[in-house]
Amino acid sequence: MASLLTTPARREKPEESGAWRNKTPAILTLERFMQDQTDPENPNPSPKFHTGRLPNNRSGDGKPRLLLMGQRRQEAHPLISPRRSGKSSISSVVFHKMPPAETLFLESTARIQKDAVHSFMDFQVWDFPGQLDFLDPAFDVDYIFGEIGALIWVIDAQDEYLDALMRLNNTILLLQQHYPSINIEVFIHKVDALSEDYKFDIQRDIVQRTQDELSDAGYENAPVSFHLTSIYDHSIFEAFSKVIQKLIPQLPTLEGLLNILCSNSGMEKAYIFDCISKIYIATDSSPVDMQSYEICSDYIDVIVDVSEIYGWDRPGRAAEEAECNDQEAESVIRLQNGMILYLKEINKYLVLICIMKEESIKKKGLIDYNCGVFQDALAQVFGLQRT
Numbered sequence: 548m549a550s551l552l553t554t555p556a557r558r559e560k561p562e563e564s565g566a567w568r569n570k571t572p573a574i575l576t577l578e579r580f581m582q583d584q585t586d587p588e589n590p591n592p593s594p595k596f597h598t599g600r601l602p603n604n605r606s607g608d609g610k611p612r613l614l615l616m617g618q619r620r621q622e623a624h625p626l627i628s629p630r631r632s633g634k635s636s637i638s639s640v641v642f643h644k645m646p647p648a649e650t651l652f653l654e655s656t657a658r659i660q661k662d663a664v665h666s667f668m669d670f671q672v673w674d675f676p677g678q679l680d681f682l683d684p685a686f687d688v689d690y691i692f693g694e695i696g697a698l699i700w701v702i703d704a705q706d707e708y709l710d711a712l713m714r715l716n717n718t719i720l721l722l723q724q725h726y727p728s729i730n731i732e733v734f735i736h737k738v739d740a741l742s743e744d745y746k747f748d749i750q751r752d753i754v755q756r757t758q759d760e761l762s763d764a765g766y767e768n769a770p771v772s773f774h775l776t777s778i779y780d781h782s783i784f785e786a787f788s789k790v791i792q793k794l795i796p797q798l799p800t801l802e803g804l805l806n807i808l809c810s811n812s813g814m815e816k817a818y819i820f821d822c823i824s825k826i827y828i829a830t831d832s833s834p835v836d837m838q839s840y841e842i843c844s845d846y847i848d849v850i851v852d853v854s855e856i857y858g859w860d861r862p863g864r865a866a867e868e869a870e871c872n873d874q875e876a877e878s879v880i881r882l883q884n885g886m887i888l889y890l891k892e893i894n895k896y897l898v899l900i901c902i903m904k905e906e907s908i909k910k911k912g913l914i915d916y917n918c919g920v921f922q923d924a925l926a927q928v929f930g931l932q933r934t
């Protein structure tokens with residue numbers, strides 16, 4: 548069992564007068580400053596964080612689109628309901644916090660579901676009905692693919708997948724001809740019921756067949772990635788993290804900053820998480836192990852739950868925040884194995900979670916300071932990027 552050592556804390560900042568202002572602890576609403584701060588001299592500032600705008604966005608709404616596609620397979624017997632690949636379940640679990648078991652009751656999607664996700668970067672998730680043949684000339688392919696960030700193709704690994712694979716390959720070939728820069732992410736889904744060996748065999752087979760098809764058509768370097776996923780564990784969040792990270796142009800800078808933070812603060816690993824979806828948008832360059840990712844993800848759940856139960860709206864908070872936008876929540880947990888988890892709120896949507904040995908947290912002043920510098924650097928990077 549992990550034990551909670553400290554909960555909400557604050558970071559104080561000297562005001563212009565030079566005096567330090569005493570503030571009550573920030574509540575863990577994980578809502579804060581960077582995107583929302585208003586500057587009296589510039590009441591409509593451009594947001595400092597990346598909003599995911601695509602440079603070639605035609606409509607100008609600036610929202611990258613993730614398309615969820617995959618085949619629904621009709622069974623030979625009309626009384627047996629068709630096999631569905633799991634697209635709506637993925638979207639509901641990742642973006643709407645639906646418990647995985649409740650997806651059993653989801654209805655089949657009859658028309659394209661457009662879901663706007665408001666998070667550290669706004670994007671849209673379009674869930675396509677499995678039976679829709681968007682390669683039919685009646686569809687406006689440019690409308691569907693013209694502005695997307697990534698196409699996520701969901702294949703049911705518990706079902707026969709050759710048909711689904713054929714359609715995937717046709718789609719990839721179409722995209723390679725007309726939209727070659729779109730990332731294609733293949734989710735080999737529902738692997739929870741498969742043995743370790745079997746799921747890797749399936750992955751190998753799918754990768755091989757796709758690559759053969761692509762190289763036959765002369766597309767050796769198509770941007771296609773494969774992920775083993777299930778809504779019943781963290782793999783679906785991990786896979787989405789990888790998908791989203793590819794849409795963040797500042798990713799190498801973020802990783803560089805996290806590397807510097809880790810090496811100067813004695814940290815083993817650091818993640819920046821989007822606390823609404825539990826997608827991590829960046830981590831340092833040491834390898835990600837699933838266990839550390841899972842524990843960080845569970846940690847966010849605990850913090851968000853605690854803040855929802857015990858958080859309160861303080862009178863005058865808005866005014867206080869307008870004066871000092873440097874206040875954030877912080878929490879430290881010691882794990883049974885002696886490791887320490889340190890969470891620091893970055894802004895309304897993002898939290899920094901660091902994993903470190905017990906010796907490192909003894910220098911908490913240093914860690915707080917370095918995290919403050921990291922936050923400032925982050926704000927500068929995104930601020931500079933937008934000018």
Ligand SMILES: Nc1nc2c(ncn2[C@@H]2O[C@H](COP(=O)(O)OP(=O)(O)OP(=O)(O)O)[C@@H](O)[C@H]2O)c(=O)[nH]1
Pocket residue numbers: 617618619631632633634635636637647649650651652653654655656657675676677678736737738739740776777778779
């Ligand atoms: N075992 C397992 N079942 C899953 C998983 N993801 C989804 N399912 C189940 O798959 C079934 C179909 O899910 P949907 O999300 O409705 O499938 P869909 O692809 O959106 O279907 P259409 O809307 O008809 O295209 C549901 O009963 C889910 O519970 C998974 O990771 N593992």
